[in-house]
Amino acid sequence: MTTRIISATKSKRRKKSRFQLKLWPTVRFFFTIGFFILIGTDIWNGSTCVVDIGPLQIACPLGVAQLIAASRKIIPALLVGALVSLGLIFFFGRAFCSWICPGRWIFNRGPVKNSKPWKYRAWVQRVIVGGVVGAAFVCHNPIFCTICPAGVVCRGAIAAGNGGSVFPTIGWYTMLVGAEWATGRSWCRDMCPLGAAFSRISRWNPFLKIRRAEETCTPCVACQRACPEGLNLSKDTDFSTCTKCLECIAACPRGAVNVELLQIK
Amino acid sequence: MTKQPDSKFSRREFLRIAGGASSVGLLYWLLRPAQASAALLPPGAQDPISFKAICIRCGKCVAACEQKAINFDEAGFPFMDALQGWCDFSGDCTQACPTAALLPFNPDIAKIGTAVIDTDRCIAWNLNCQLCCGLCIHVCDELQQAIYRDEDGNPHIDPARCNGCGACVTICPRSAFTDGNPKRGKAVSIQSVNSIGL
Numbered sequence: 530m531t532t533r534i535i536s537a538t539k540s541k542r543r544k545k546s547r548f549q550l551k552l553w554p555t556v557r558f559f560f561t562i563g564f565f566i567l568i569g570t571d572i573w574n575g576s577t578c579v580v581d582i583g584p585l586q587i588a589c590p591l592g593v594a595q596l597i598a599a600s601r602k603i604i605p606a607l608l609v610g611a612l613v614s615l616g617l618i619f620f621f622g623r624a625f626c627s628w629i630c631p632g633r634w635i636f637n638r639g640p641v642k643n644s645k646p647w648k649y650r651a652w653v654q655r656v657i658v659g660g661v662v663g664a665a666f667v668c669h670n671p672i673f674c675t676i677c678p679a680g681v682v683c684r685g686a687i688a689a690g691n692g693g694s695v696f697p698t699i700g701w702y703t704m705l706v707g708a709e710w711a712t713g714r715s716w717c718r719d720m721c722p723l724g725a726a727f728s729r730i731s732r733w734n735p736f737l738k739i740r741r742a743e744e745t746c747t748p749c750v751a752c753q754r755a756c757p758e759g760l761n762l763s764k765d766t767d768f769s770t771c772t773k774c775l776e777c778i779a780a781c782p783r784g785a786v787n788v789e790l791l792q793i794k
Numbered sequence: 795m796t797k798q799p800d801s802k803f804s805r806r807e808f809l810r811i812a813g814g815a816s817s818v819g820l821l822y823w824l825l826r827p828a829q830a831s832a833a834l835l836p837p838g839a840q841d842p843i844s845f846k847a848i849c850i851r852c853g854k855c856v857a858a859c860e861q862k863a864i865n866f867d868e869a870g871f872p873f874m875d876a877l878q879g880w881c882d883f884s885g886d887c888t889q890a891c892p893t894a895a896l897l898p899f900n901p902d903i904a905k906i907g908t909a910v911i912d913t914d915r916c917i918a919w920n921l922n923c924q925l926c927c928g929l930c931i932h933v934c935d936e937l938q939q940a941i942y943r944d945e946d947g948n949p950h951i952d953p954a955r956c957n958g959c960g961a962c963v964t965i966c967p968r969s970a971f972t973d974g975n976p977k978r979g980k981a982v983s984i985q986s987v988n989s990i991g992l
Contacts, residue, residue, distance in 0.1 A: 571857075578852035579892040586892065592850045596893060600848040604893055669847045675869050680851060684870050687853040692878050693865045711809060 553775040560628050569686065576683035577629065578674070579610065586610040587617070591661065591726045592680075595671035598662050615730060622731040626717060626724050627757075627774035632678035635702055636709060637717040637757045644713045646759050650770070654725035661722045673722055676701055717772075718758050724770075732769040738789045739771055746785035755780030762786065834874035834958070834986050836864050837881060837904050838888040838896040846871065849895040855887035863960065874906060876960030876984055877970045881906060883959070907958035907984040909940070909951050915968055915981035919948045930962035930982060937961055958984045 567573045574581040579588045588610030597603055618625070627633050647653040661673045674680055678701070685698030705716050717724055741762040748763035755776045760768060762777060762785075778786045836855055839845045851870040861882055865875035874881060883901035913919040917927040924947040931949055934941040940955035941962065962982045972979040 574854065574857075574890070575892075576853050576857075578850050579854065588892065589850075592852075596848060596850055600844065602848065602894065607892055610892070669843065671847075671850055674851050680853075680870070684851065684853050684856075684866055687857050688866050691856055691859075691862050691865060693856075693875075697866075697868060697870065711812075 551776075551779050553778065557628055557774060558634070561631060561634070564629050565631070565686065568683070569690070576687070577679040578683065579607070585613065587614050589680075589723075590614050590618075590730075591658070591723055592671060592674055592677075594662050595665035595673060598666040599669050599671050618727050618730045619734055620736050622734045622737055622771060622773055623724065623727045623769075624737070624773040625727060626721075627772040630679050630723070631682045632702075632721075633717065633772075633774075636678075636705065637715045644715070646718055646770075651729070651767075653719075654729055657720070657722050657725045658729065677723065678702070678705065678716075678721070679723065715757065718770075724772075728770040731771075732767075734769075736791055737773060739768060739773070739775075739777060740787050740789050742785045742787055745783050746781075747783065749782075751780050751782055752777040752786065833867055833871075834876075834907055834984055836872055836874060836887050836896055837883060837906055838885075838891075838899040840895075840897070845895055848893050850893060852892060854890040854892065855896060858886040858890035860884070860886060874958075874960060874984070876963035877980075878964075880961035880964045881959045883957075905957045905987060906960070907986045908953045908956050909958065909960075909962055909982050910985050911949060911951060912979075912981050912983070913948075914977065915979065916949065917967070917981070918943075919981075921947075923947045927967065929965045929967060933961045933965045958987075960984055 568576060568580065577589065578592055579586065581587075586606060586609070588607050590611040593607050593611035596607070665671045665673070681698050681701050685695045687693075689695050708714075709716055714720065739762065746763055750761060752763075753759060753761040757774065757776070758770045758772060760771060762781075775788070778788070835842060835845055849871055851866075851872075853866070853870075853872075855872050856864045856866060859879070861879035863874055863876070863879040863881045864872045864887060865878055867873050872887075883899075883904055885898065885901065888896040888898050911919070921927075924943065926947070928943070928949065931941045931943060937959060938955050938957055940952045940957075941949050942952065943949055963980055963984060966980045966982050968981045969978060970980055
């Protein structure tokens with residue numbers, strides 16, 4: 530009897546390997562790598578800050594806002610690029626954070642134990658974005674760009690190709706990971722001004738929404754555990770911080786997660 | 795039941811002190827007076843303070859430069875790194891710049907800085923002969939003809955002709971490795987000038 534149980538548990542363990550290759554994280558990883566290959570081979574000219582795709586110029590909206598605040602000048606081409614990226618956020622929500630930003634693969638590795646998002650999250654995000662633009666206004670210098678994880682990686686990659694130093698990239702990422710470890714907070718969820726700005730805009734996004742199937746969903750916390758943003762599909766109503774990483778699809782034991790492409794009422 | 799021994803610094807206290815110290819440091823760094831750095835800016839840049847206000851550090855100029863003459867400093871701003879390459883005034887960086895940080899310039903009158911020879915380190919100055927070294931003179935003869943020898947064989951720089959392209963620094967055979975020792979390093983350096991021609 531006992532031997533049978535042991536053998537049964539053993540076979541169970543053997544079936545479930547610890548390192549599974551999941552579909553959507555793999556697709557996202559190759560999407561990120563592909564974006565950087567396109568930039569590195571000069572097929573698309575630029576970096577995550579400003580990228581030229583054919584005749585179209587797409588610019589980081591937070592960077593452009595800081596630039597206008599810092600220099601008190603308006604550059605029309607750059608403003609158009611920022612509006613294009615605002616349109617992309619309107620269509621795809623906060624997808625930049627998990628599909629293009631390289632920091633996603635270093636920070637935010639699953640929710641930290643006993644850690645919750647800020648209490649008044651939307652207001653904290655507004656304060657972070659306002660603080661970044663205000664600091665640029667006060668200092669006459671887009672200072673968040675110095676430490677922006679996406680920009681730091683781009684600069685490190687370009688510098689590595691040009692014989693420059695990659696120390697700023699490694700040093701800043703080490704500092705942020707250390708701060709995450711010490712405070713129990715997640716950079717992408719709680720601190721990142723880019724993510725905060727994008728999720729404030731992504732509130733108006735009517736496309737690409739994650740919804741539960743109400744017939745099959747029995748409210749549990751499986752999606753909340755898998756979600757790096759700490760969202761619960763059965764409890765939460767505001768999904769503006771969703772980064773469309775699609776980790777909840779694999780996490781749901783009942784297969785009750787749907788991706789709805791268009792929602793106009 | 796094991797109880798954690800009381801230490802002088804609890805985790806909360808440590809975090810509070812570290813957070814206070816780092817926020818004071820951050821405030822100082824943010825509110826310090828703007829300093830004009832000695833680093834050479836790429837051609838077409840305005841004065842350093844307005845350059846730092848309008849550059850978003852996207853790195854396009856660094857990637858666009860075929861001579862690899864531009865590099866990043868610690869804060870991510872581009873500067874002219876003559877150890878890597880020299881500026882051919884092709885204007886690739888100004889074309890790549892998405893903001894107005896680098897404006898189009900006239901390659902005939904544009905000036906990045908002026909080369910200055912360190913006579914303690916220069917090989918020709920130390921040996922006093924007409925034939926030794928002179929690599930900077932050869933490379934400058936094809937560009938600006940700004941370096942000439944005097945009758946002792948010592949190279950001199952004509953500041954009116956020099957446009958600070960940095961070819962002499964790139965080719966100088968002295969090691970770029972300084973190790974904090976003022977006697978080491980390249981014998982030529984580019985020093986920024988106040989008026990930057992457009």
